[in-house]
Amino acid sequence: MSIMHDLLRSKRKDKRKDKFKKQPYKDKDSVRADEFIKHCTSCKRCWEYDRRNKQGSLHLYDNFPTYGKQKETCPICLSK
Numbered sequence: 001m002s003i004m005h006d007l008l009r010s011k012r013k014d015k016r017k018d019k020f021k022k023q024p025y026k027d028k029d030s031v032r033a034d035e036f037i038k039h040c041t042s043c044k045r046c047w048e049y050d051r052r053n054k055q056g057s058l059h060l061y062d063n064f065p066t067y068g069k070q071k072e073t074c075p076i077c078l079s080k
């Protein structure tokens with residue numbers, strides 16, 4: 001299973017899941033969370049380090065709004 005295949009599939013699914021996926025954090029946290037979320041132009045996903053566990057743990061967000069996000073290649077793409 002290729003990554004492209006995965007992306008295509010998740011894009012279709014995300015249309016329905018959009019409402020639920022837009023806010024991974026609770027209200028108060030979501031404003032601050034945005035500052036830490038970066039947009040990977042390689043896999044087209046937003047990502048951030050887990051703020052509670054900074055020892056390499058990552059969160060990836062499919063179909064996350066990318067405007068205003070810093071563009072930074074995620075560690076997963078970097079390690080390919």
Ligand SMILES: [Zn+2]
Pocket residue numbers: 040041042043044045073074075076077078
């Ligand atoms: Zn990436």
